[in-house]
Amino acid sequence: MNKIQGSVIILLNSNNEILLVLRDDKNSIPFPNTWNLLGGFIENGELPEECICREIREEIEIELTDINFFKSTIFMIENITFSGSK
Template sequence: MKLLNERFDFSGTKIALLCDNDIVVTLRDDKPDIAFPNTWELVGGGREEGETVFECTAREVYEELGLTIRAEQIVWCRVYSGLINPHKQSVFLVGHISKEDVEQIVFGDEGQGYKLIPVDDFLKDETIIPQLRQRMADYVREVER
């Protein structure tokens, strides 16, 4: 996937980490000064200077879950408008992790916790950031073709 190693002006990444038919979601902090407080979302965050899409994603997954991911685990990615700043591009990815990976999760210091939920529930759950539900729906539609 060529996009993974590109360096361009994007604001950050979000990745849907799938373990079988479940997605890892994290609960954002409940602070009034952040976007989408106390809302379920996907792992990811802002790009640090010069990072590629994969470097940004791998760093965020490690910081938030203590997991090291490999590029070959990522199966889909697409550029969208940013969640916080729609005038900037962000990248949405989908990757696969194993049950063993899930057992190795060490939740970081961002957010209130994590859980796994079935993909179908993720797509309907109104406590999840709507744009992320829509992006995951795009992936599901494309994969089911």
């Protein structure tokens, strides 16, 4: 089984509300049409924090300047095919 590393971020506003994004409704992506945290796959040589900054810039066009690493967790998702995965 290939190991794919990803990173997600919990973005809170001043009211402690969490920003979620609605994924596209395409069967070609994992978990289509569901609400999710922002994040993505970690590129080769990239730190989780760098991944998050890149993904936020790509997905919602915001430049993050101050983030704090919270926790690393390992989990497995079975029977999921990632098209174009590394």
